[in-house]
Structure formats: C-alpha cells, structure tokens
Amino acid sequence: MSETVEKRRRVLIKIGGRAFNDREGFAELAEAVKRLSAEVILLHGGGAEISQALQAAGRETKFVDGVRITEKEDIEIVERVLSGTINGRIADWLEASGVPCRRLSGKSNGLMIAEKTLRNGRDIGYVGEIVTVQPQVIFEALAEGRLPVVSPISANLEGETLNVNADTAAAALAVGSGCSDLIYFSDVPGVMDAEGRIFPELSVSEAENLIGEGVITGGMVAKLESIVSAIARGVKRVHISRWQGPETPVRLLNGGVVEKTTVHE
Numbered sequence: 001m002s003e004t005v006e007k008r009r010r011v012l013i014k015i016g017g018r019a020f021n022d023r024e025g026f027a028e029l030a031e032a033v034k035r036l037s038a039e040v041i042l043l044h045g046g047g048a049e050i051s052q053a054l055q056a057a058g059r060e061t062k063f064v065d066g067v068r069i070t071e072k073e074d075i076e077i078v079e080r081v082l083s084g085t086i087n088g089r090i091a092d093w094l095e096a097s098g099v100p101c102r103r104l105s106g107k108s109n110g111l112m113i114a115e116k117t118l119r120n121g122r123d124i125g126y127v128g129e130i131v132t133v134q135p136q137v138i139f140e141a142l143a144e145g146r147l148p149v150v151s152p153i154s155a156n157l158e159g160e161t162l163n164v165n166a167d168t169a170a171a172a173l174a175v176g177s178g179c180s181d182l183i184y185f186s187d188v189p190g191v192m193d194a195e196g197r198i199f200p201e202l203s204v205s206e207a208e209n210l211i212g213e214g215v216i217t218g219g220m221v222a223k224l225e226s227i228v229s230a231i232a233r234g235v236k237r238v239h240i241s242r243w244q245g246p247e248t249p250v251r252l253l254n255g256g257v258v259e260k261t262t263v264h265e
Contacts, residue, residue, distance in 0.1 A: 133176025
C-alpha cells in the first residue's frame with residue numbers, strides 16, 4: 001500500500017546545499033510533490049552559486065554563524081542569482097516534469113517584509129529578518145494548482161532589498177502560511193554530534209542546549225534557531241534530512257524509515 005499523508009496538509013519544503021543540483025534531481029522532487037496529498041510550498045537557497053558570482057565580481061565572501069555578510073555592492077548580485085537564475089531554473093525543471101509553478105520572491109506582492117538585522121551585535125550589511133508575512137500570493141498560486149517556488153530575497157517597508165538567510169525565511173514563511181510541517185533538505189542527513197551520529201528526534205529545549213553548549217556550529221546554528229522559532233509560532237514539526245528518493249517527503253511526514261532529525265515541542 002502506498003504511503004499517503006493527511007488530505008490538505010500544507011507543507012513547506014526548503015532546499016539548499018547540493019541536495020538537488022541537476023535536472024534528474026528535480027525530476028525526482030517533482031515526482032515527490034505529485035505523491036503528496038498536501039499543499040506544497042517550495043523555498044530555495046543558493047549559497048554556492050552566490051559565492052561563485054561574488055568571487056567572479058571580485059567580492060569577498062564572509063559568514064557569521066552561517067549567515068552571509070552582504071554589503072551594498074553585493075545585494076544586486078545576490079538578488080540576480082537567487083531570484084533570477086536559480087529561481088527560474090528550478091521552476092523550469094519542475095514544469096518540465098509536470099509540476100506547474102509560480103515564480104516568487106519575498107518581494108512578490110509584499111510576500112515577506114524584512115528589517116535589517118545584526119548578528120551577535122555586529123552589522124552584517126544588507127541582511128534582513130522577516131517580520132511580516134502576507135501569504136495571499138501563496139494562496140493564489142495554490143488555488144491555481146501551481147507550486148509556489150520562492151526566493152528568500154525580500155525588502156523592508158521602504159522597498160530596500162535585503163538578503164534573508166533561506167533557512168530563517170523558510171521558517172517565517174511556514175509560520176505565515178499556516179504549514180503544519182517544514183522540511184529542510186540539505187547535504188547532511190540530520191543534526192549530528194561530534195562523532196557524526198544523527199539525533200533522530202530533538203525537543204526544542206534539546207536543540208537549544210546543543211546550540212548553547214557549542215555542539216552545533218556553522219550553518220546548522222542558523223538552521224536550528226529558525227526551527228526553534230518556527231515551532232514556537234505554530235509549526236508542529238520540522239524535519240532535517242538528505243534527499244533519499246521520491247518517497248522521502250512522504251516518509252518524513254508519516255514516520256517512515258528515513259535518515260533524519262525531527263524537531264518538535
């Protein structure tokens with residue numbers, strides 16, 4: 001018997017790293033979307049391509065806890081790569097596999113409003129945190145039977161473009177659009193300890209302790225912080241996993257056998 005999920009569940013899938021990097025990978029993702037009896041929203045990052053584009057422009061890439069410092073000279077490049085190149089390619093490849101898409105960014109119809117943010121008291125440039133989500137454009141796409149494909153690039157109330165970490169944008173959008181589950185697909189199969197062992201499940205307090213004790217470092221810090229925030233604001237479960245074939249999302253949502261970390265209250 002095939003695995004199914006609850007009818008009309010709304011799920012946000014965030015893809016990043018090298019989880020999907022070719023047409024074949026997105027064909028599998030399209031198959032997975034078709035198998036889910038749920039409304040699906042897709043949000044993507046694109047760190048490696050951004051770094052390549054910045055390097056080609058002679059710009060240096062720096063991070064603080066996995067969050068990219070984005071100077072004024074960088075933001076136009078970052079937006080072009082995320083909202084143009086990557087967003088368009090993902091939508092094209094999914095549509096070629098039979099999944100109608102709607103290309104969006106956080107700036108589309110004011111979908112996500114951001115404010116400039118500091119990191120550990122440090123100015124990190126044109127980087128924002130989402131403060132408001134206005135999901136009407138998402139709901140319109142879903143009502144049309146289209147998969148919203150969302151770039152995290154957003155703007156403040158004055159219209160100033162801000163780079164938003166894709167993990168934190170995914171958490172905010174999952175909350176704002178009423179998702180029960182948020183799935184992060186990454187290069188790694190879950191949250192791991194120093195010996196490389198996966199934590200299959202974590203409570204919010206356990207996740208916070210891992211950050212506080214320095215067990216988790218780098219980009220996983222921002223990811224876990226976004227997860228804690230999402231659960232505090234109504235998302236029931238957040239899953240971190242590596243892509244393991246078209247059945248992966250269904251197995252994550254139904255508790256099937258899959259390498260992952262699930263975080264809950």
